Amino acid sequence: MEASVLAAGVARAGPAVCSPRSSSSWPVARGADAARAVRCNAATEVSAPPPLCALELGPGAEMFFNSAEVVQWESGKSVNAIAAAQGIRVRRRCRPSHPSEGVGADRAVPRSVLEQIVWDKEVEVAQRKAAAPLHWVADSARRAPPPRDFAAALHGARDRNGGVPALIAEVKKASPARGLLRDNFNPVEIAHAYEKNGAACLSILTDEKHFLGSFENLETCPLLCKDFIIDIWQIYYARSKGADAILLIAAVLPDLDIKYMLRVCRSLGMAALVEVHDERELDRVLKIDGVQLIGINNRSLGTFEVDTANTNMLLQKRGDIIKKKKIMVVSESGLFTPDDVAYVQNAGVAAVLVAESLLTQEDPGRAIAGLFGKELLL
Numbered sequence: 001m002e003a004s005v006l007a008a009g010v011a012r013a014g015p016a017v018c019s020p021r022s023s024s025s026w027p028v029a030r031g032a033d034a035a036r037a038v039r040c041n042a043a044t045e046v047s048a049p050p051p052l053c054a055l056e057l058g059p060g061a062e063m064f065f066n067s068a069e070v071v072q073w074e075s076g077k078s079v080n081a082i083a084a085a086q087g088i089r090v091r092r093r094c095r096p097s098h099p100s101e102g103v104g105a106d107r108a109v110p111r112s113v114l115e116q117i118v119w120d121k122e123v124e125v126a127q128r129k130a131a132a133p134l135h136w137v138a139d140s141a142r143r144a145p146p147p148r149d150f151a152a153a154l155h156g157a158r159d160r161n162g163g164v165p166a167l168i169a170e171v172k173k174a175s176p177a178r179g180l181l182r183d184n185f186n187p188v189e190i191a192h193a194y195e196k197n198g199a200a201c202l203s204i205l206t207d208e209k210h211f212l213g214s215f216e217n218l219e220t221c222p223l224l225c226k227d228f229i230i231d232i233w234q235i236y237y238a239r240s241k242g243a244d245a246i247l248l249i250a251a252v253l254p255d256l257d258i259k260y261m262l263r264v265c266r267s268l269g270m271a272a273l274v275e276v277h278d279e280r281e282l283d284r285v286l287k288i289d290g291v292q293l294i295g296i297n298n299r300s301l302g303t304f305e306v307d308t309a310n311t312n313m314l315l316q317k318r319g320d321i322i323k324k325k326k327i328m329v330v331s332e333s334g335l336f337t338p339d340d341v342a343y344v345q346n347a348g349v350a351a352v353l354v355a356e357s358l359l360t361q362e363d364p365g366r367a368i369a370g371l372f373g374k375e376l377l378l
């Protein structure tokens with residue numbers, strides 16, 4: 001894989017190229033910013049809506065809203081009502097709420113693990129934002145080494161391997177569905193082993209609370225920042241940490257947020273993997289211009305049920321439009337054997353995203369040849 005994206009990623013791991021900057025090195029905002037974050041954290045007790053995010057940005061940065069919030073203010077419909085109308089079951093709690101809605105008792109208890117994760121993420125982002133306001137992070141994102149072409153790396157790897165799906169190998173320590181995947185977890189070692197054994201790209205789980213991930217992992221071996229993105233702040237932050245791509249989950253984000261976040265990605269030169277699980281989500285995403293990469297998750301984030309037939313089913317139904325739009329499809333989750341890979345390859349995917357079946361083996365790098373039934377060409 002000569003000048004591959006991944007090789008570049010690992011080369012950049014050295015401090016001279018990708019200087020580590022832990023979040024603790026950000027100046028900590030005090031006073032109003034911190035107070036806002038605290039109010040947002042205690043969402044269940046808040047009756048007034050949290051402040052508009054532009055207030056946190058400083059002069060001239062007013063365009064940095066999440067777009068569904070703007071629609072909420074303009075249309076009088078709450079963000080949760082807009083999301084529900086699109087079939088999104090996850091409700092937002094710590095988001096500017098519509099005056100008619102408040103943070104009621106019905107949002108005291110999450111209805112699913114995914115909803116719990118999103119609520120925790122809202123609190124985390126509010127805290128991180130208070131410590132590093134958006135204009136600082138956006139500045140840092142612009143100073144980061146330029147992003148590498150995620151989609152081109154997948155294309156290249158697939159061509160080199162005669163049409164075998166490119167591998168996005170995931171660094172994931174644990175998950176709510178499977179618990180701890182590995183005791184002896186050295187993310188840097190694992191990333192290097194993946195790279196040496198033919199992975200085209202890496203996916204790094206950065207959620208700390210539910211996946212035991214870390215942005216420090218991302219700094220060492222950047223590529224896809226796998227997190228629950230609910231705010232554009234996270235995209236700038238991921239870029240500032242060296243990520244070249246992010247995940248946008250259709251089960252969490254209304255269409256307008258996806259559109260706006262895609263624009264933010266484009267402005268930063270990043271790719272976005274837009275994840276869907278069912279037909280309704282796929283249809284929503286196919287109506288959005290500028291989507292280059294769609295991830296079909298074989299795992300339901302609602303029930304954790306995994307079925308690789310999901311990739312096949314959705315591609316049978318919408319493969320023609322996807323082809324016409326020249327969108328690359330990544331099959332995500334639950335892939336364990338060469339038969340699984342061949343199955344999704346025949347369904348038409350360009351890449352696979354795999355964590356568990358590699359990480360639960362003694363040597364995750366060597367496990368790649370086992371997964372594909374052959375060595376992948378570098």
Ligand SMILES: O=P(O)(O)OC[C@@H](O)[C@@H](O)c1c[nH]c2ccccc12
Nearest residue numbers: 297332333334335353354355356357
């Ligand atoms: O461990 P698996 O079954 O190989 O799955 C990897 C990846 O698809 C999974 O981690 C994932 C897919 N979409 C997500 C969204 C958030 C967190 C995790 C994920």
